[in-house]
Amino acid sequence: MDAALRRHRIAVIPGDGIGRETTPEGLRVLEAAGRRHGFELACTSYDWSCDRHTTSGAMMPEDGLDQLRGSDAIFLGAVGWPGVPDHVSLWGLLIPIRRGFDQYANVRPCRLLPGVRTPLAGRTPAEIDFVVVRENTEGEYSSVGGRMFPGTPHEFVSQQSIFTRRGCDRIIRYAFELASRRPRRKLTSATKSNGITFTMPYWDERFAEAAKSYPGIETDQFHIDILTAHFVQHPDWFDVVVGSNLFGDILSDLGPAVAGSIGVAASANINPEREFPSMFEPVHGSAPDIAGKGVANPIGQIWSGALMLEHLGEAEAAAAVLRAIEALLTEGGPRTRDLGGQAGTRAVGGAIAAAVARGRGGAGLRCRATHRPRRLGAVRAPRVRVGVPNPAGRDLRGPRGAMVWQVIRPPVRPGPLPRSPGRRRRGARATLCRGPAATGRQGRRRRLRTPARERPAG
Numbered sequence: 193m194d195a196a197l198r199r200h201r202i203a204v205i206p207g208d209g210i211g212r213e214t215t216p217e218g219l220r221v222l223e224a225a226g227r228r229h230g231f232e233l234a235c236t237s238y239d240w241s242c243d244r245h246t247t248s249g250a251m252m253p254e255d256g257l258d259q260l261r262g263s264d265a266i267f268l269g270a271v272g273w274p275g276v277p278d279h280v281s282l283w284g285l286l287i288p289i290r291r292g293f294d295q296y297a298n299v300r301p302c303r304l305l306p307g308v309r310t311p312l313a314g315r316t317p318a319e320i321d322f323v324v325v326r327e328n329t330e331g332e333y334s335s336v337g338g339r340m341f342p343g344t345p346h347e348f349v350s351q352q353s354i355f356t357r358r359g360c361d362r363i364i365r366y367a368f369e370l371a372s373r374r375p376r377r378k379l380t381s382a383t384k385s386n387g388i389t390f391t392m393p394y395w396d397e398r399f400a401e402a403a404k405s406y407p408g409i410e411t412d413q414f415h416i417d418i419l420t421a422h423f424v425q426h427p428d429w430f431d432v433v434v435g436s437n438l439f440g441d442i443l444s445d446l447g448p449a450v451a452g453s454i455g456v457a458a459s460a461n462i463n464p465e466r467e468f469p470s471m472f473e474p475v476h477g478s479a480p481d482i483a484g485k486g487v488a489n490p491i492g493q494i495w496s497g498a499l500m501l502e503h504l505g506e507a508e509a510a511a512a513v514l515r516a517i518e519a520l521l522t523e524g525g526p527r528t529r530d531l532g533g534q535a536g537t538r539a540v541g542g543a544i545a546a547a548v549a550r551g552r553g554g555a556g557l558r559c560r561a562t563h564r565p566r567r568l569g570a571v572r573a574p575r576v577r578v579g580v581p582n583p584a585g586r587d588l589r590g591p592r593g594a595m596v597w598q599v600i601r602p603p604v605r606p607g608p609l610p611r612s613p614g615r616r617r618r619g620a621r622a623t624l625c626r627g628p629a630a631t632g633r634q635g636r637r638r639r640l641r642t643p644a645r646e647r648p649a650g
């Protein structure tokens with residue numbers, strides 16, 4: 193961030209399918225938040241996608257990570273498209289970013305938003321409000337292994353799980369820290385130490401060791417099989433849940449599913465030490481079945497934007513975005529089809545952006561910021577016109593000298609990402625988004641360690 197101007201540099205990767213429809217709506221809301229709360233977003237957009245793979249043979253350029261490195265955060269839509277195998281799109285774009293930037297904490301809030309119907313009968317928003325923290329860089333998803341004697345009767349494959357002390361400790365501690373900032377102050381560990389006899393007992397050991405440093409946090413742990421059942425039967429038991437790469441992956445899809453539509457679920461890939469940019473993306477994929485129809489729900493993308501604002505120190509703005517989402521859902525605002533409405537992507541994005549711009553939405557509605565907002569000085573941004581090259585020059589230059597210019601956009605204008613007026617370099621285009629100053633077993637409950645407090649009856 194440029195401290196003097198309170199400007200955040202954002203790399204935007206719309207990606208594929210509905211990512212191209214939801215990302216502009218996310219940006220629209222972020223811009224409205226910037227105007228209202230006094231910050232600017234300098235956005236550089238990259239066309240890295242399956243389309244790019246089809247035309248040029250790679251999801252992103254070889255120096256892709258270098259191009260992103262100077263950003264304060266990455267705002268991603270969705271990646272994947274029929275015709276490009278999933279493992280190619282995943283390992284060609286998402287995994288290199290997550291691992292290259294050591295985004296070891298994958299964080300997915302699972303909250304039943306007011307006005308959203310959960311598939312779990314009789315559950316209320318107060319009962320479904322937890323966060324899944326997934327280890328994002330090692331564990332079961334290692335690239336260590338191989339295949340021998342292919343095509344013969346002796347053929348075998350092996351893939352190693354890698355659990356390092358550093359990897360376990362840092363994700364478990366991240367989860368403890370997160371739990372310590374939430375009112376319930378409770379952390380659950382996902383394990384399978386009865387069946388996986390080396391790595392999982394080690395994970396349990398590291399969890400127990402870390403727990404000694406957080407005596408104020410209630411802890412428990414479950415084997416992954418029964419834990420998935422508890423997510424469905426007793427979502428109210430959970431506050432923060434930490435798991436290895438595989439277990440966290442499963443739980444972080446199940447969690448949003450119990451919280452209603454996948455279209456509203458948000459996620460963050462965090463590098464807590466801030467040595468590298470963190471990445472924010474909705475949980476959903478590119479959804480080819482509805483792509484191009486303008487019916488995708490943009491709330492997951494917009495909520496991911498709120499997580500990004502929080503990470504950037506704009507906690508007040510992040511809370512305002514969440515309040516606007518909640519107000520839209522409770523006050524009969526436009527809804528997309530997945531939530532039982534008829535509205536399109538732009539109508540929902542526009543309504544949320546307008547609510548953020550008006551600074552309303554949700555007096556009395558609950559919204560939780562995980563840290564206190566920073567107090568920042570007044571901002572004076574230069575006056576600029578559409579398409580006028582940025583006179584400030586150097587500090588706004590995109591990666592690798594990509595052309596950067598400033599665009600004034602009306603607060604709630606619907607539409608795709610602004611197009612570059614100049615030559616695009618390496619698929620990058622950039623805008624300055626302006627801020628306000630400028631204008632189991634048989635389902636049996638298995639509890640491995642009993643916390644001091646009584647658990648709710650199950």
Ligand code: ATP
Pocket residue numbers: 210271272454455456475476477478479480481482487488489490492528530
């Ligand atoms: P992945 O990329 O994870 O393999 P996918 O792109 O095939 O998955 P998902 O994103 O997981 O699909 O979504 C599954 C289905 O849920 C989609 O086919 C779509 O019908 C629906 N869906 C997903 N996201 C949204 C959304 N934002 N709004 C409305 N419906 C959605």
